Amino acid sequence: MTSVLITGASSGIGEAFARQYASRGADLVLAARSQEKLDALSRELSRTHAISVTVLKQDLSHPDSAEKLVSSCQSQCIEIDVLVNNAGFWMVGPFSNEPLDELERMVVLHNLSLVKLTSLLLPGMKKRKRGGILNVSSITAFQGVPFNAVYAATKAFILSFSEALREELRGSGVNVCAVCPGLTRTKIFDTTGVNPDKILLPVGLPEPVVKKAITGLEQNRAFVVPGLYNKILIHGGRVLPRSVMVRLGVLLARNETTEKQRYRACCSAGETNSKDKQ
Ligand SMILES: NC(=O)c1ccc[n+]([C@@H]2O[C@H](COP(=O)([O-])OP(=O)(O)OC[C@H]3O[C@@H](n4cnc5c(N)ncnc54)[C@H](OP(=O)(O)O)[C@@H]3O)[C@@H](O)[C@H]2O)c1
Structure with a gap:
């Protein structure tokens, strides 16, 4: 029986990973901060697929959280x-406006915890001569993206790390793949204030992203880019000079930030209205 640890399994792409691996009969370890959502998903999947599901509540934006997660797995054998x-x-927004503590949380969550979890779990996989590491990157990994500067840089780190590790592990029985989704309809938009219905780029669904990612890992592909439109964007980056692609990124991000500002303006107008009524 295969056992799969999914971080960020409480919603969106992570939840879709949980559902697809459950339907393949894998036992699951689901990690995120939202205990109730994880518990509900665990109850549903263990009942419908007769698998074992373990829930581990963990905020992975702390530097020592990966060790805690792995030690919880070990203590439950x-x-x-x-x-x-x-x-x-x-x-999304100008780098100079982003709070330092949020930037730190992002770098720790996207990069440090990812590296630590990989480092801590890889020896067991190598010893058993089988295993897989599937890292969720983004199409923003392929170039600098203005107004997404740190986000895109963390995703570039993930892609670079995955490509290198996959080559190091050739012949070990452990596959490594990075999945690079384009815009995907999930709760990720909620925290940014960007309305997915108002932006210029097409927005896909999590399920095809996950299907492509799992196949990519099984085939030991270095990375996969789900969706034709996203592939065209990536190939554009190979044909056009890097500087042109970065400039084009400004146009797209400007649309995202305008939508974000509109959304914030609506929210604060709503707040003012409700205060007026009090
Ligand atoms: N949606 C897109 O357009 C898109 C495109 C490219 C790449 N991606 C990548 O896909 C991945 C999943 O995102 P999504 O779109 O599925 O967004 P989502 O629906 O917001 O899901 C994010 C998941 O990450 C978890 N998470 C966030 N902060 C965490 C923390 N500090 N510690 C532990 N877990 C944390 C959340 O759970 P809790 O809140 O319960 O902790 C949630 O389960 C992300 O790496 C994202 O960068 C998304």
Whole structure:
């Protein structure tokens, strides 16, 4: 029986990973901060698929959280065969306006915890001569993205790390793959204030992203880019000079930030209205 640890399993792409691996009969370890959501998903999946599901509540934006997560698995004698490093959040806006503590949380969550979980779980996989590491990157990994500067840089780190590790592990029985989704309809938009219905780029669904990612890992592809439109964007980056792609990124991000500002303006107008009524 394969055992899969999924970080950020409480919603969106992570939840879709949980559902697809459950339907393949894998035992699951679900990690995120939202205990109630994880418990509800665990109850549903263990009942419908007759699998074992373990819930581990963990905020992975703290530097020592990966060690805590792995030690919780070890104390319950759970060996992880597949690690899905998925937990993440998005920030859109000028770098100079982003609070330092949020930037730190992002770098720790997207990069430090991902590296630590990989480092801690890899020895077991290598010893058993089988395993998989699936890292959720983004199409923003392929170039600098203005107004997404740190987000895109953390995703570039994930892609670079995955490509290198996959090559190091060739012949070991452990596959490594990075999945690079484009815009995908999940709760990630809630925290940014960007309305997915108002932006210029097409927005896909989590399920095809996850299907492509799992196949990519099984085939030991270095990375996969789900969706034709996203592939065209990536290939554009290979044909056009990098500087042109970064400039084009400004146009798209300007649309995102305008939508964010409109959304914030609506929210604060709503707040003012409700205060007026009091
Ligand atoms: N949606 C897109 O357009 C898109 C595109 C490219 C890449 N991605 C990547 O896909 C991944 C999943 O995002 P999503 O779109 O599915 O967003 P989502 O629906 O907001 O899910 C994010 C998941 O990450 C978890 N998470 C966030 N902060 C965490 C923390 N500090 N510690 C532990 N878990 C944390 C959340 O759970 P809790 O809140 O319960 O902790 C949630 O389960 C992210 O890495 C994101 O960068 C998304």
